[in-house]
Amino acid sequence: MPAFVEMLDSFTRQRGVQGGLVVSERDGIVVDTQVQLGVRASVVAALAASIYRKARLSAEAAGLGPVAYVELAAAEGRLCMAGRGDLVVVLITDGRSSVGLLRSALLQAAETLA
Numbered sequence: 001m002p003a004f005v006e007m008l009d010s011f012t013r014q015r016g017v018q019g020g021l022v023v024s025e026r027d028g029i030v031v032d033t034q035v036q037l038g039v040r041a042s043v044v045a046a047l048a049a050s051i052y053r054k055a056r057l058s059a060e061a062a063g064l065g066p067v068a069y070v071e072l073a074a075a076e077g078r079l080c081m082a083g084r085g086d087l088v089v090v091l092i093t094d095g096r097s098s099v100g101l102l103r104s105a106l107l108q109a110a111e112t113l114a
Contacts, residue, residue, distance in 0.1 A: 011102070016093050016095070018036045018093065019033065021044065052067070
């Protein structure tokens with residue numbers, strides 16, 4: 001688990017990132033988390049796992065291949081997700097974050113998941 005701690009710490013130090021989680025895609029259970037006070041990690045984990053799983057299954061059914069990155073943009077921020085195997089890395093961001101840089105780092109982090 002120390003690898004997850006270091007990875008999440010590197011994300012949460014970025015401007016506009018309110019938290020980072022590693023979740024199980026299958027059941028939405030939090031594997032590791034580092035979030036700001038007030039962020040409901042278990043609720044975010046369940047939502048992110050559901051969105052990511054549905055995007056992955058839909059892309060496969062449409063013949064598009066594996067999903068690399070999924071983003072949910074809302075009025076107050078974004079959920080950015082990338083996964084591998086049964087694990088998904090989720091970032092919770094506000095409007096100040098540089099999503100382009102985070103996306104690149106998130107895709108690299110997902111490659112380290114087993």
